[in-house]
Amino acid sequence: MINIPDSYFSGFVDGEGCFYVGIVPSKFNKNGFQIITEFHVSQNPRGRIVLDQLKNRLGCGYIKPNHKASTDDVSLVLVVKDNKDLKEKVIPFFLKNPLISGKYQDFLKFKETVELISQGEHLTDQGFKLILDLAYSMNTTHRRIPKGVILSRLKSSQAIR
């Protein structure tokens, strides 16, 4: 049993972690899009122990190969997707043990998104657009669908709910 200080994890996640809000096409939602919220931390196998310990500390999430089909990329990723886990475990942990870098701003936007989803606001036109703004102002390097495309499709939807 290793006793790792909580602030070790906040430092590690400040470097290696990601608070991600994605908006992807979905035929199950009336407006044609689904919001994905995900906390993840990738590591090569040498860092597996840190993922294991962080998973234990947070009390949620799972570890899987980052790219299962690849033989070159043997990295692993700790993933937390469940909104209840994000709200009740992940976010409180990083409120108590805050990030220092600019990633903290992403964390705050992530937190706001998770709260809006918990309140069902993502199902309203206004709430969805708010989350869209939050997501696309985060420091995510690659976006598959430009914000304008989502907005234009959203306009054609009579009602989201």
Place this chain on the structure above:
Amino acid sequence: MINIPDSYFSGFVDGEGCFYVGIVPSKFNKNGFQIITEFHVSQNPRGRIVLDQLKNRLGCGYIKPNHKASTDDVSLVLVVKDNKDLKEKVIPFFLKNPLISGKYQDFLKFKETVELISQGEHLTDQGFKLILDLAYSMNTTHRRIPKGVILSRLKSSQAIR
């Protein structure tokens, strides 16, 4: 003034830092090679504050552009090269606030190398070879000169000192 726990830095460095031992050609050394020991941490500009704070905490090192000539790569790097600083500041800090991942093994080899250099052992044939073994057993992804090439050139040197 931000109060950052030391273990935050050990977590951050466990993810983002590097304890590097390089062996490069040098016309100033009799055996034709120079040993470089360097602790560094790279960050994009959003993480600049962490580099600043770590530099302050360690009380040594400097921050510079990672690739000065590049317009695409705007990342920064905190560098500590001075052997006295490594021995008296960097290494004691990470002994008190240890890394958790497999990078800890690299740290131990780095520590041993810095100690050998401090004792002047790198100037002996035996000490140089010991450092070569330590360096090439570390998890450094890219080595410009294969170990065998260094060893073969080293053999041709009558005396290093």
